[in-house]
Amino acid sequence: MNPFMYYNPTKLLFGKGQLDNLAREISRFGNRVLLVYGGGSIKRNGLYDKIIHMLKHANIEWFELAGVEPNPRVTTVRKGAEICKKEKVDFVLAVGGGSVIDCTKAIVVAAKTDEDVWNIISRQTRATDGLPYGSVVTIAGTGAEMSLSSVISDWEKQDKRAWVSSFSRAKFAIVAPTYMTSVPYKQTVNGIVDAMSHVLEHYFNLATNVPIQDQFCESVLRTIIEVAPKLLNDLENYEYRETIAYASTIALSDQLNMGFIGDWGTHHIDHALSAVHDIPHGGGMAILFPHWMRYVLDVENVLKFKQLAINVFQIDSNGKTDIEIANEGIDTLAQHWASWGAPIKLRDYQITDKTLPLIAEKTIETQPKCGNFKRLTKEDVLAILKSSL
Amino acid sequence: MNPFMYYNPTKLLFGKGQLDNLAREISRFGNRVLLVYGGGSIKRNGLYDKIIHMLKHANIEWFELAGVEPNPRVTTVRKGAEICKKEKVDFVLAVGGGSVIDCTKAIVVAAKTDEDVWNIISRQTRATDGLPYGSVVTIAGTGAEMSLSSVISDWEKQDKRAWVSSFSRAKFAIVAPTYMTSVPYKQTVNGIVDAMSHVLEHYFNLATNVPIQDQFCESVLRTIIEVAPKLLNDLENYEYRETIAYASTIALSDQLNMGFIGDWGTHHIDHALSAVHDIPHGGGMAILFPHWMRYVLDVENVLKFKQLAINVFQIDSNGKTDIEIANEGIDTLAQHWASWGAPIKLRDYQITDKTLPLIAEKTIETQPKCGNFKRLTKEDVLAILKSSL
Numbered sequence: 001m002n003p004f005m006y007y008n009p010t011k012l013l014f015g016k017g018q019l020d021n022l023a024r025e026i027s028r029f030g031n032r033v034l035l036v037y038g039g040g041s042i043k044r045n046g047l048y049d050k051i052i053h054m055l056k057h058a059n060i061e062w063f064e065l066a067g068v069e070p071n072p073r074v075t076t077v078r079k080g081a082e083i084c085k086k087e088k089v090d091f092v093l094a095v096g097g098g099s100v101i102d103c104t105k106a107i108v109v110a111a112k113t114d115e116d117v118w119n120i121i122s123r124q125t126r127a128t129d130g131l132p133y134g135s136v137v138t139i140a141g142t143g144a145e146m147s148l149s150s151v152i153s154d155w156e157k158q159d160k161r162a163w164v165s166s167f168s169r170a171k172f173a174i175v176a177p178t179y180m181t182s183v184p185y186k187q188t189v190n191g192i193v194d195a196m197s198h199v200l201e202h203y204f205n206l207a208t209n210v211p212i213q214d215q216f217c218e219s220v221l222r223t224i225i226e227v228a229p230k231l232l233n234d235l236e237n238y239e240y241r242e243t244i245a246y247a248s249t250i251a252l253s254d255q256l257n258m259g260f261i262g263d264w265g266t267h268h269i270d271h272a273l274s275a276v277h278d279i280p281h282g283g284g285m286a287i288l289f290p291h292w293m294r295y296v297l298d299v300e301n302v303l304k305f306k307q308l309a310i311n312v313f314q315i316d317s318n319g320k321t322d323i324e325i326a327n328e329g330i331d332t333l334a335q336h337w338a339s340w341g342a343p344i345k346l347r348d349y350q351i352t353d354k355t356l357p358l359i360a361e362k363t364i365e366t367q368p369k370c371g372n373f374k375r376l377t378k379e380d381v382l383a384i385l386k387s388s389l
Numbered sequence: 390m391n392p393f394m395y396y397n398p399t400k401l402l403f404g405k406g407q408l409d410n411l412a413r414e415i416s417r418f419g420n421r422v423l424l425v426y427g428g429g430s431i432k433r434n435g436l437y438d439k440i441i442h443m444l445k446h447a448n449i450e451w452f453e454l455a456g457v458e459p460n461p462r463v464t465t466v467r468k469g470a471e472i473c474k475k476e477k478v479d480f481v482l483a484v485g486g487g488s489v490i491d492c493t494k495a496i497v498v499a500a501k502t503d504e505d506v507w508n509i510i511s512r513q514t515r516a517t518d519g520l521p522y523g524s525v526v527t528i529a530g531t532g533a534e535m536s537l538s539s540v541i542s543d544w545e546k547q548d549k550r551a552w553v554s555s556f557s558r559a560k561f562a563i564v565a566p567t568y569m570t571s572v573p574y575k576q577t578v579n580g581i582v583d584a585m586s587h588v589l590e591h592y593f594n595l596a597t598n599v600p601i602q603d604q605f606c607e608s609v610l611r612t613i614i615e616v617a618p619k620l621l622n623d624l625e626n627y628e629y630r631e632t633i634a635y636a637s638t639i640a641l642s643d644q645l646n647m648g649f650i651g652d653w654g655t656h657h658i659d660h661a662l663s664a665v666h667d668i669p670h671g672g673g674m675a676i677l678f679p680h681w682m683r684y685v686l687d688v689e690n691v692l693k694f695k696q697l698a699i700n701v702f703q704i705d706s707n708g709k710t711d712i713e714i715a716n717e718g719i720d721t722l723a724q725h726w727a728s729w730g731a732p733i734k735l736r737d738y739q740i741t742d743k744t745l746p747l748i749a750e751k752t753i754e755t756q757p758k759c760g761n762f763k764r765l766t767k768e769d770v771l772a773i774l775k776s777s778l
Contacts, residue, residue: 001631003404008397014647015392209628211615212636215608223600239598242390246647247601255644258403258635 001210001259008254010146011172014246018174019136022051022093023058025172029132030090033062034083036104038096040066045182047138051095063087065107068096071274071281072103074118074154081110081117084131092133097191098142098281101135105150105168108133112167121152121163130167138179140245141191141282143198143252145173153275160275161366162267175249177241185235188244189340190282192228195248196221197285199256201267204304204373207260216256218311220247225312225336232340265371266292269381272362279349286342290334291388294327296374302326304373346388356385390599390648397643399535400561404631407563408525411440411482412447414561418521419479422451423472425493427485429455434571436527440484452476454496457485460663460670461492463507463543470499470506473520481522486580487531487670490524494539494557497522501556510541510552519556527568529634530580530671532587532641534562542664549664550755551656564638566630574624577633578729579671581617584637585610586674588645590656593693593762596649605645607700609636614701614725621729654760655681658770661751668738675731679723680777683716685763691715693762735777745774 013021026033033055042048055062065080083089084107092111094104110117112129119125137145144150148168153160183191203217224247231240250256269292270284297305302322309315309329317325338344346352360382363370370376376384402410415422422444431437444451454469472478473496481500483493499506501518508514526534533539537557542549572580592606613636620629639645658681659673686694691711698704698718706714727733735741749771752759759765765773 001404001635003402003406005407006401006403012395012647013392014395015390017392018394209631211612211632212608212639215612216605219601219604219608223604226600242598243600246390250601258401 001207001213004259006254006258008146010170012146012175012249013172014175014249015242016178019050019176022136022174023054023060025134025174026060026091026093027058029171031060032087032089032091033060034065034080034087034089034092034107035062036065036068036080036092036094036100036107038066038068038070038100041182042095042138042179045179047095047136047179051136063089068100068103070099071151071153071160071278072099072106074106074121074152077103077106077110077117077152080104080107084111090131092131094133094135095138097137097139098144098194101137101142101144101170102150102152104133104135105144105165106152109165109167118154120165121161122159123161123163127165127167130165132171134170134172135174137173137175137245137249139183139187139191140177140180140241140248141194143195143248143250145170145175146249146253151271151281158275158362159366160271162271173249175245177238177245180241180245181236181238183235185232186341188232188235189342190280190286191248192224192244192282192340193286193337193342194282195244195251196224197266197289198251200289201264202257202262203308204263205257205260206373210259213256213258213260214307218308220251220256221312223247228336228340261372263371263373265374265376268367268370269359269363269384272359272366273385275362276355276359277349277351283343283349286337287344287346287348287388288384290330290337291384293330293333295380295384295387297323297326297330299323301373305329346385353386353389356382359385390596390602393648395643395647397535399559401535401564401638402561403564403635403638405567408439408565411525411563412443412449414523414563415449415480415482416447418560420449421476421478421480422449423454423469423476423478423481423496424451425454425457425469425481425483425489425496427455427457427459427489430571431484431527431568434568436484436525436568440525452478457489457492459488460540460542460549460667461488461495463495463510463541466492466495466499466506466541469493469496473500479520481520483522483524484527486526486528487533487583490526490531490533490559491539491541493522493524494533494554495541498554498556507543509554510550511548512550512552516554516556519554521560523559523561524563526562526564526634526638528572528576528580529566529569529630529637530583532584532637532639534559534564535638535642540660540670547664547751548755549660551660562638564634566627566634569630569634570625570627572624574621575730577621577624578731579669579675580637581613581633581671581729582675582726582731583671584633584640585613586655586678587640589678590653591646591651592697593652594646594649595762599648602645602647602649603696607697609640609645610701612636617725617729650761652760652762654763654765657756657759658748658752658773661748661755662774664751665744665748666738666740672732672738675726676733676735676737676777677773679719679726680773682719682722684769684773684776686712686715686719688712690762694718735774742775742778745771748774
């Protein structure tokens with residue numbers, strides 16, 4: 001493995017009853033809170049009322065930023081930062097899934113600078129400070145709660161950027177599978193694919209001597225493959241929700257990628273794809289990942305694909321070439337995702353070949369070094385996109 | 390799984406070249422340092438000189454506590470705390486393995502109280518403050534670098550206690566496999582057994598719905614089983630040292646036991662055993678663990694033992710009862726350890742049946758609730774000890 005630094009001081013509070021610690025955790029940092037949430041599902045499932053009750057009880061004053069988009073916009077970030085500044089907010093609480101948390105990561109740095117936050121997101125300048133924040137996670141998949149990274153869109157510019165800052169590390173994450181039981185089917189599938197895609201990004205790396213990390217990734221993938229169809233047949237099952245929630249938090253907590261950097265090329269392509277077409281990240285990954293795999297698979301890297309096929313998908317290797325085994329693994333992954341109802345082709349989102357050159361262009365423009373397991377050129381990206389049509 | 394809190398803010402710096410960050414990491418906390426080390430192997434392998442050079446270069450003043458025992462004594466802790474108080478030390482640096490780090494964990498809380506530190510270690514009172522500390526890990530096995538717990542002996546009282554405090558969390562841990570290549574054979578074996586025993590303690594828990602955690606434990610065990618004999622045949626091999634070091638750090642970092650508490654009964658017995666007989670912890674665990682397993686195995690818990698046998702030791706289950714499979718797994722574990730030269734019986738340390746009642750007495754006295762997977766009485770402990778003769 002490569003020398004590495006692992007540092008993840010986010011306090012993870014996982015499971016039943018952990019929400020009861022919310023006010024105590026917030027109070028360690030402040031008593032003027034910006035509550036950030038999305039489309040209002042937390043009002044329907046009772047979580048909003050519960051949180052407000054807790055804040056009142058603990059004499060915490062709160063302000064609200066509602067309506068964070070599935071692909072959060074920089075305009076929304078600016079609104080949040082403005083509230084923080086005007087109301088002298090000292091803590092931000094994200095309640096929801098990855099979009100709400102990603103938006104919050106940008107709000108906390110935007111609230112502490114006079115610079116326009118897009119300059120930070122687009123890496124023209126660096127964040128120098130940030131408000132403390134925490135999250136209550138009610139949608140599994142993105143793993144945003146234990147990670148530094150955030151993805152924000154400038155919709156006017158059709159620009160979507162992944163960025164990181166040491167100030168975007170949460171103080172705590174309360175992962176609440178109880179509130180995940182009301183997440184609808186389609187969103188549940190997207191979350192599952194997203195979590196798996198994070199593990200797969202880690203898995204495709206060029207490091208040597210990482211047997212434990214490899215097996216950790218395989219463990220998470222095998223478990224999701226086993227539990228996902230059960231959950232999708234029984235959306236209100238707590239135990240299945242718990243397992244998927246745990247898998248998705250671990251997937252992006254840096255515990256699976258100690259000693260190497262994964263590929264992440266497919267993520268870069270999806271960011272450009274969803275900057276042009278406002279599609280869900282999990283949906284984009286379900287379409288792109290098998291095509292990325294088929295495109296980059298060659299004799300030089302076949303052993304990693306073969307390992308995945310055998311250790312995760314239990315492909316019988318008898319009498320088959322390595323390439324055949326690898327391809328069977330990829331096909332099996334794609335079949336699983338399709339059988340869960342994930343999108344298969346770009347056309348499932350009414351995307352045609354018209355925008356593909358633009359998407360390929362944007363991919364390489366925002367990420368000139370696209371892919372670590374396999375470095376992709378603009379032509380490579382376009383070929384992957386075309387095969388995904 | 391059970392609801393859980395995971396919080397591990399120790400910064401892990403792992404691998405080649407990470408030692409170069411030492412002065413920078415220390416300087417974040419102070420410039421008057423107590424350097425704690427053991428029997429002097431760091432002087433033989435050049436590490437001491439390298440560290441001193443770094444401290445000088447960074448204008449860090451240092452004081453020394455050398456000669457920390459393999460089972461660190463409270464008398465040594467007191468000495469270290471005295472130096473800290475007298476010299477107004479603001480940071481403690483442990484260089485070595487688990488004993489040195491455990492001793493340091495006690496020094497940092499002793500340095501910040503007028504109370505005798507044994508009162509904290511024996512849980513009569515709680516630590517209220519602690520100096521910051523970090524470690525350079527040169528012996529793999531204990532995983533003390535990423536854990537809160539510490540084990541200290543009062544040799545006069547033949548008393549040995551495991552204790553924890555939130556102030557015994559390291560600021561950083563530099564894990565340096567480069568300096569592990571000179572660890573002698575026997576000490577290497579003890580470290581490997583120690584790391585495996587931590588994973589096994591986690592593995593034997595009563596939680597349900599922990600498929601990922603189970604597989605993580607199995608991944609670490611399988612990897613150690615595969616790599617340990619290679620390392621023992623090639624002690625200077627960096628890659629094997631790296632894998633064992635990584636496994637041992639992860640084993641006690643709380644990443645394998647999210648959502649449950651493992652058994653730990655065997656650890657409690659070994660603490661009493663080595664309070665009476667000054668034997669190495671890894672050696673004690675190698676003797677005791679297979680006997681604990683055989684003693685507690687029954688029809689009610691056989692499935693976990695069977696799972697271990699099949700998933701870790703690849704026992705062929707064809708035509709065998711669950712108990713037979715379970716026992717084959719235990720036998721295979723014991724055979725591996727014996728084949729590496731780990732001690733098999735208490736007699737290997739010249740321990741006879743004379744002291745066993747005292748050891749059983751002490752086990753239950755210091756740990757009335759002994760074992761979580763299987764609660765042990767004094768009679769149980771005595772029976773396990775007798776079978777280990």
